[in-house]
Amino acid sequence: MQNKTLYFGDNLEILRKKIPDESFDLIYLDPPFNSSRSYNVLFQEGLRDSEAQVRAFEDSWHWTRESKQTFDYLVTKTNEGISNLMLALEKVIGHNDMLAYLAMMTARLIELHRVLKKTGSLYLHCDPTASHYLKIVLDAVFGKEHFRNEIIWKRQTAKKGSQFKKRTYGNSFDSILFYTKTDEYQFKIPLIQLTENELEQKFNKIDEQGRRYRLDRVTLPRMMARQNLRYEYKGYTPEYGWMMEKGKLRKLDEEGRLYWSKDGKAYRKYFMDSYEGQEVSNVWTDIFVASGDESLKYPTQKPLALLERIIQASSNEGDWILDSFCGCGTTVVAAEKLNRHWVGIDITALAINLIKHRLKKQFDLGTKQINLDGLPNDVNGARELFKKDPFEFEYWALDLINAMPAQSKSQGQMRGADRGVDGVVTFIKNTTDGNGKNGNGNGKWEYGKAIVQVKGGGAQRSHIATLKGDIEREKAEAGIFITLEKPTQPMIKEAVDAGIFTTPITNKAEFPKIQILTVDELLSGHKPNLPQGLIKNYYKEAKSIEKKNNSMTQKMMMF
Numbered sequence: 001m002q003n004k005t006l007y008f009g010d011n012l013e014i015l016r017k018k019i020p021d022e023s024f025d026l027i028y029l030d031p032p033f034n035s036s037r038s039y040n041v042l043f044q045e046g047l048r049d050s051e052a053q054v055r056a057f058e059d060s061w062h063w064t065r066e067s068k069q070t071f072d073y074l075v076t077k078t079n080e081g082i083s084n085l086m087l088a089l090e091k092v093i094g095h096n097d098m099l100a101y102l103a104m105m106t107a108r109l110i111e112l113h114r115v116l117k118k119t120g121s122l123y124l125h126c127d128p129t130a131s132h133y134l135k136i137v138l139d140a141v142f143g144k145e146h147f148r149n150e151i152i153w154k155r156q157t158a159k160k161g162s163q164f165k166k167r168t169y170g171n172s173f174d175s176i177l178f179y180t181k182t183d184e185y186q187f188k189i190p191l192i193q194l195t196e197n198e199l200e201q202k203f204n205k206i207d208e209q210g211r212r213y214r215l216d217r218v219t220l221p222r223m224m225a226r227q228n229l230r231y232e233y234k235g236y237t238p239e240y241g242w243m244m245e246k247g248k249l250r251k252l253d254e255e256g257r258l259y260w261s262k263d264g265k266a267y268r269k270y271f272m273d274s275y276e277g278q279e280v281s282n283v284w285t286d287i288f289v290a291s292g293d294e295s296l297k298y299p300t301q302k303p304l305a306l307l308e309r310i311i312q313a314s315s316n317e318g319d320w321i322l323d324s325f326c327g328c329g330t331t332v333v334a335a336e337k338l339n340r341h342w343v344g345i346d347i348t349a350l351a352i353n354l355i356k357h358r359l360k361k362q363f364d365l366g367t368k369q370i371n372l373d374g375l376p377n378d379v380n381g382a383r384e385l386f387k388k389d390p391f392e393f394e395y396w397a398l399d400l401i402n403a404m405p406a407q408s409k410s411q412g413q414m415r416g417a418d419r420g421v422d423g424v425v426t427f428i429k430n431t432t433d434g435n436g437k438n439g440n441g442n443g444k445w446e447y448g449k450a451i452v453q454v455k456g457g458g459a460q461r462s463h464i465a466t467l468k469g470d471i472e473r474e475k476a477e478a479g480i481f482i483t484l485e486k487p488t489q490p491m492i493k494e495a496v497d498a499g500i501f502t503t504p505i506t507n508k509a510e511f512p513k514i515q516i517l518t519v520d521e522l523l524s525g526h527k528p529n530l531p532q533g534l535i536k537n538y539y540k541e542a543k544s545i546e547k548k549n550n551s552m553t554q555k556m557m558m559f
């Protein structure tokens with residue numbers, strides 16, 4: 001197993017085939033929640049008014065032959081605890097999507113437990129839809145004695161309003177279940193730094209040397225009374241005992257950390273200058289959903305701060321971190337930032353592509369520095385992917401030319417204004433100064449676009465003719481046709497006959513209106529002929545001009 005690896009594929013298969021026992025110090029997973037709708041990952045990018053959607057893992061929500069097989073495997077081939085739990089859940093829940101979900105999660109959690117080091121921790125991010133069931137599953141897989149916390153993360157976003165009268169309270173938290181493999185786990189309690197004001201309020205007393213401090217009890221309350229700690233010290237014997245033995249109390253006193261009130265009672269002094277921060281409890285309200293520059297418009301994206309907190313609490317530099325449902329790569333980015341080794345797995349090429357671009361942008365990590373596993377490297381691999389999953393083939397092919405997916409497919413149907421368009425490449429076609437005249441790059445960017453169509457098989461002349469129409473309809477400058485098979489002569493002729501386009505910024509350079517590119521050509525490094533050099537310059541300058549531009553800037557930089 002190599003550091004900085006992104007696996008494309010089903011995590012169960014990857015864990016079973018590729019990950020050795022006891023490989024990771026920390027595992028975080030944020031699986032799709034079992035909501036009543038099909039699980040759609042929305043990726044709001046691409047053409048205006050369109051959303052790229054991918055149905056991630058939809059089938060495993062349903063009680064199918066396959067989920068029944070997983071269930072039977074868990075009942076017959078695992079240990080008694082898990083087998084009994086599955087049978088009990090079957091009795092309580094019945095044969096439905098929830099049981100299918102729990103069966104698929106149990107099979108994965110067994111593998112995750114196997115690949116976790118003895119000193120390792122696992123954090124499972126879920127919501128109240130299934131958290132109660134998942135906790136019993138985790139008890140069965142990890143042992144109930146290895147449950148450490150249920151963390152409540154309060155999301156700071158309000159759900160969309162409804163036209164109907166509310167009949168329940170709004171749901172505003174996620175649960176994160178924290179388990180360890182054994183009792184020998186590493187953990188550093190995270191500390192929150194208080195503001196100057198909060199510190200002054202907390203440490204509201206000042207001593208003769210001008211040191212701020214606060215007072216706390218050093219004696220036990222009634223409900224914790226301890227007879228053996230009930231001793232006299234400097235004439236005072238607390239009714240229910242001291243909080244510590246005499247030696248420790250004396251030491252505190254010698255260090256000037258005991259305070260005596262006028263009525264002779266003792267308190268403990270806490271000085272502000274030795275305060276390291278407020279210990280984090282299991283209710284997290286101080287972490288906000290990803291927004292602004294951090295947001296990739298991936299709706300299930302978790303905030304970096306959340307993952308940073310988990311990684312810092314439960315691992316050290318150089319440790320190995322796994323996210324088996326890594327989405328847009330929040331864990332991977334946090335791990336890279338905090339100098340941990342990392343591995344991410346996701347079932348959609350869309351997520352893997354997004355992470356690739358995120359790592360490039362944030363850490364300048366190119367494809368040479370990360371290991372991509374499971375995506376095609378050659379035409380045969382591309383053919384296999386197409387056969388297995390045409391949607392994933394399409395996402396993969398679009399990324400070969402850095403195109404953003406523009407499809408809005410739900411349940412296999414096309415909808416929205418982007419009919420027939422698979423992706424889009426954006427480039428700068430002009431810059432204008434404040435007066436709308438051609439400027440020197442300091443003014444407003446104007447974007448052009450090339451729409452992209454991907455064909456895994458059966459490409460023919462009529463597809464090129466249709467693309468021509470789509471370019472007009474979408475008011476695009478150009479069209480790119482990616483094909484797995486070689487184009488026919490009539491296709492090439494149709495593309496040539498479509499003519500050329502120019503943009504004001506390229507000094508009359510000409511670009512083909514329609515280009516046909518084979519997967520083979522793209523894999524050998526061939527690039528579409530577009531005014532792309534300008535985008536590269538733009539990338540370099542982007543940091544300084546980011547604020548001047550519209551939100552498209554950030555999204556373009558991502559790609």
Ligand SMILES: C[S@@+](CC[C@H](N)C(=O)[O-])C[C@H]1O[C@@H](n2cnc3c(N)ncnc32)[C@H](O)[C@@H]1O
Pocket residue numbers: 009010011012030031032033041056057298300301302303324325326327328329330331345346347348351
């Ligand atoms: C809730 S999202 C994770 C979001 C992530 N925590 C982030 O911050 O971006 C769940 C992800 O799991 C992926 N997924 C679903 N089923 C999977 C499977 N069987 N194997 C690997 N990944 C899977 C989906 O594609 C999706 O990207």
